[in-house]
Amino acid sequence: MKNGVKVLIVEDDAIISMDIEQRVKKFGCEVLGVVDRAEKVYSRIKEKLPDIVLMDINIKGESDGVSVAEKLLEDYSIHVIYITAYSDMSMKERAMKTEPLGYLVKPIRESELVEMLEYAITKIDT
Structure with a gap:
């Protein structure tokens, strides 16, 4: 089922985003693009609905990744896989509220x- 799974990457570090993009493609998913700021996420979502969003918590723009994820869940029923360099407990608790x-x-x-993508695919498939 990984073929045909559409992934949007939200990451503001160009080197990290290129690395993630290559790995996701290698796994066999379609990458709909890479965006680096909150405002760009919404326009990309309107163009093509991804199955999975890989979401950096700290991104450029007026909103952080958790705020964007809340809106994606509320407006589009899209869940995210968070990616972060921070393991701050209060941020993680806030992020976990977005399911x-x-x-x-x-x-x-x-x-x-790969393990996380495999898990996510089983969750969106049910």
């Missing part, structure tokens, strides 16, 4: 990303 498909801490190991 994420998972939570990855940077630096992301390929095995962890």
Whole structure:
């Protein structure tokens, strides 16, 4: 089922986003694009609805990744996999309220990303 699964990557570090994009494609998912700020997420979502959003918590723009994820869940029923360099407990608690498909801490190991994508695919498939 991974073929045909559409993924949007929200990451404001160009090197990290390119690495994630390559890994997601290698896994067999379609990457709808990479965006680096909150405002761009909404226009990309309107163009093509992704199945999964890989969401950095700290992104450029007026909103952080958790705020964007809240809106995606509320308006589009899209769940995210959070990606962050921070393991701040209060941020994690706030993020968990958005019913994420998972939570990855940077630096992301390929095995962890693949495992999380496999899990997310089973969740969106049911």
